[in-house]
Amino acid sequence: MSSTSEITDNNLKNCIAREDSNCIECELNGELICFVDKKFANKFSIGNILYRLLAIEIFIFSGLLIGHWWMLISYVSTVLITFLIIEPRLLCSHCPFYEREGKCLKCWALRGMPKLWRYRPGPINRTEKTLMLILGSFIDLFPFLGSIWGIVYFFMNIEGNIVLGVGILISTVLFLIVAGYFSKVLLGFACKKCANFSCAMNKVPKEVINKFLEKNPKMKNAWIKSGWKIEE
Ligand code: SF4
Numbered sequence: 001m002s003s004t005s006e007i008t009d010n011n012l013k014n015c016i017a018r019e020d021s022n023c024i025e026c027e028l029n030g031e032l033i034c035f036v037d038k039k040f041a042n043k044f045s046i047g048n049i050l051y052r053l054l055a056i057e058i059f060i061f062s063g064l065l066i067g068h069w070w071m072l073i074s075y076v077s078t079v080l081i082t083f084l085i086i087e088p089r090l091l092c093s094h095c096p097f098y099e100r101e102g103k104c105l106k107c108w109a110l111r112g113m114p115k116l117w118r119y120r121p122g123p124i125n126r127t128e129k130t131l132m133l134i135l136g137s138f139i140d141l142f143p144f145l146g147s148i149w150g151i152v153y154f155f156m157n158i159e160g161n162i163v164l165g166v167g168i169l170i171s172t173v174l175f176l177i178v179a180g181y182f183s184k185v186l187l188g189f190a191c192k193k194c195a196n197f198s199c200a201m202n203k204v205p206k207e208v209i210n211k212f213l214e215k216n217p218k219m220k221n222a223w224i225k226s227g228w229k230i231e232e
């Protein structure tokens with residue numbers, strides 16, 4: 001490839017963000033989630049929204065039982081700040097979908113979140129990954145603590161708390177069902193095909209990543225600069 005075409009290629013958006021990509025003939029068609037399949041995107045959104053709503057319900061019941069509200073307040077505020085501001089910066093700004101036109105994310109997962117940051121073609125660095133893991137663990141696992149605490153409190157103080165106790169037990173069962181469904185959608189499918197390759201959860205094989213990078217020189221250069229090795 002000539003240096004002139006390299007410069008031109010480096011100015012091009014990645015093939016997920018471009019309108020003119022020849023996806024029909026691409027060898028990676030089907031290997032990656034490159035398009036927004038509305039059915040799948042809705043599945044993800046329903047799982048995500050139900051997960052958060054049931055978590056909130058658990059914190060409301062445990063708040064009513066125990067009489068504390070810090071869990072609910074910290075959970076709701078962290079979820080909002082994470083999805084609206086921090087995750088788009090730490091994780092999404094490195095994703096090929098982030099380079100699409102528009103002021104909001106147009107992808108299969110956090111559709112509609114505001115794009116407050118610039119696109120970063122290179123991979124996520126260690127600090128971003130660690131912060132994302134801490135935040136992700138909090139918003140996904142903290143509801144389990146709220147549930148266990150509320151249920152233990154209920155069984156130690158059954159008298160006068162039957163309605164609230166039954167409420168937290170039902171919410172927990174529903175939460176566990178949704179958590180199973182959501183992790184199947186994510187870990188069982190999406191993480192194996194997601195184009196945000198440097199996410200800590202990503203399971204796309206290295207050869208597929210390399211083929212994608214070959215198609216997208218701007219991204220490839222940024223990845224190599226960050227220490228990625230193209231050779232097997
Ligand atoms: S890798 Fe790029 S060109 Fe290939 S199917 Fe995905 S978006 Fe289309």
Ligand code: SF4
Nearest residue numbers: 092095107109110196
């Ligand atoms: S696919 Fe995932 S990482 Fe990429 S922009 Fe959407 S939410 Fe962010």
